[in-house]
Amino acid sequence: MTALELNHDRGRCAIDIAPGLLDDRSALADAVSGRVLIVTDRNVAAHHLPRVERALAAHRPSTLVLPPGEPSKTLASWTQALDALVDLGAQRDATIVALGGGVVGDLAGFAAASWMRGIRVVQVPTTLLAQVDAAIGGKTGVNLPAGKNLVGAFHQPARVLIDPTTLTTLDGREFRAGLAEVVKYGAIRDAAFLDRLESDAPWLLDRDADRLTAAIERAVRHKVEVVADDEREAGQRALLNFGHTFGHALETETGYTRFLHGEAVAVGMVQAARLGVLLGDLAADDADRLAGLLERLELPTRRPDDVSPAALAEHMKLDKKNQAGRIRLVLLDALGAARVRDDIDPERILEVLEQ
Ligand SMILES: NC(=O)c1ccc[n+]([C@@H]2O[C@H](COP(=O)([O-])OP(=O)(O)OC[C@H]3O[C@@H](n4cnc5c(N)ncnc54)[C@H](O)[C@@H]3O)[C@@H](O)[C@H]2O)c1
Numbered sequence: 001m002t003a004l005e006l007n008h009d010r011g012r013c014a015i016d017i018a019p020g021l022l023d024d025r026s027a028l029a030d031a032v033s034g035r036v037l038i039v040t041d042r043n044v045a046a047h048h049l050p051r052v053e054r055a056l057a058a059h060r061p062s063t064l065v066l067p068p069g070e071p072s073k074t075l076a077s078w079t080q081a082l083d084a085l086v087d088l089g090a091q092r093d094a095t096i097v098a099l100g101g102g103v104v105g106d107l108a109g110f111a112a113a114s115w116m117r118g119i120r121v122v123q124v125p126t127t128l129l130a131q132v133d134a135a136i137g138g139k140t141g142v143n144l145p146a147g148k149n150l151v152g153a154f155h156q157p158a159r160v161l162i163d164p165t166t167l168t169t170l171d172g173r174e175f176r177a178g179l180a181e182v183v184k185y186g187a188i189r190d191a192a193f194l195d196r197l198e199s200d201a202p203w204l205l206d207r208d209a210d211r212l213t214a215a216i217e218r219a220v221r222h223k224v225e226v227v228a229d230d231e232r233e234a235g236q237r238a239l240l241n242f243g244h245t246f247g248h249a250l251e252t253e254t255g256y257t258r259f260l261h262g263e264a265v266a267v268g269m270v271q272a273a274r275l276g277v278l279l280g281d282l283a284a285d286d287a288d289r290l291a292g293l294l295e296r297l298e299l300p301t302r303r304p305d306d307v308s309p310a311a312l313a314e315h316m317k318l319d320k321k322n323q324a325g326r327i328r329l330v331l332l333d334a335l336g337a338a339r340v341r342d343d344i345d346p347e348r349i350l351e352v353l354e355q
Helices: 025-031 042-055 075-088 102-117 128-134 164-169 172-189 191-205 209-229 236-241 244-253 261-278 284-296 309-317 346-354
Strands: 002-008 011-017 036-041 062-066 095-100 120-125 139-144 147-154 159-162 329-334 337-341
Touching (some): 011 209, 025 095, 025 159, 036 075, 036 102, 042 062, 042 095, 062 075, 062 102, 075 102, 095 102, 102 120, 102 139, 120 128, 128 164, 164 209, 172 191, 172 261, 172 284, 172 329, 172 337, 191 209, 191 284, 209 236, 236 329, 261 284, 261 329, 261 346
Parallel strands (some): 120 159
Antiparallel strands (some): 002 011, 329 337
16 A cells, blocks of 8 residues: 655645555544545445445444536535534534545535534545545635636645545546546656656556556655645646646637546647747657657547637636736646746747647
8 A cells, every 4th residue: 555645734634545445444444533424426326335334334424425527516515515414413523535536525625624614524536537636635615607616625635545446437538537637747747757657558548456556656646745835826736737728728618518627638738738849948749749648548639620729719818827917827848847837929829729
């Protein structure tokens, strides 16, 4: 088992990574205190809830099962979670166990942040995206009709338990979308990781337990390092947005239905890399290599022909990460070396979007 630690401004969070971790009853039982509320969704419950309920049986947990997907990340679900805590008689020593993807993690984390001004949350992520990203770092929240993640809080989990074998039941597209976020860490801070991902690509696609666990571990180490240096996203943490401004524009323009987040980020990372080439900062071969790796991982890397570059450029101008009317982008100087730029001529951005 790999045991990592994230030191943050209120203490530390232990992160355990091991195939079969959810079969280890004591790992879960040792992570909780007081009354326990398990929050999960229907898909995850069908495959993984019984083990978790068994491991926590001594705590007589309650379980809230939500409909799967982004529509559950609302204030209404948050109220449901708080009502479940009321029914449970939860006190300040209670624990919420978030068993699921980023939707469950963000929602359950926000319920834990707000119940009695903050109780323990244990993140048990079951999507690749949640294992390498969403479950680590303490960002929690819900969506409003006006926009995604508009309400939320920083609330670090007490513990993160990552069992890579839970990914065997994940839909193939969801799994590959998570691989895009794994590639992101290599692109912004670890060129040698990209080499490894290139050689391991076929095994990763087959969800080979050893290679997948190794990739998750390395990605989690990167997330932990970035968050420990910059918990409140004042600087370094912004680099994790590589590919995201381009990606969000594509998600928005296609109504959030055509691309999964990770798929849009894959396209966005290639566009950001090509912009680096256009600006003379990044070698064309490096951008091609990044695109090639994403293609090997069966991810999209190009804007579909029916999506207008001008419309994407407009969305990018409205991105919430922009400051003082300037588009803020994470660009590469080399594979493994990224920096935030806000001095890019919008014409050059359009040029890349048109490619
Ligand atoms: N807090 C953060 O730092 C952070 C970072 C990135 C993303 N996010 C958030 O994460 C959310 C997306 O997370 P996601 O991609 O995990 O989506 P998700 O939680 O909707 O999960 C994707 C789908 O997979 C299903 N699923 C999950 N685990 C499964 C398993 N093991 N087997 C079978 N099915 C399974 C779910 O039911 C769902 O249908 C977004 O709301 C995003 O804003 C948060």
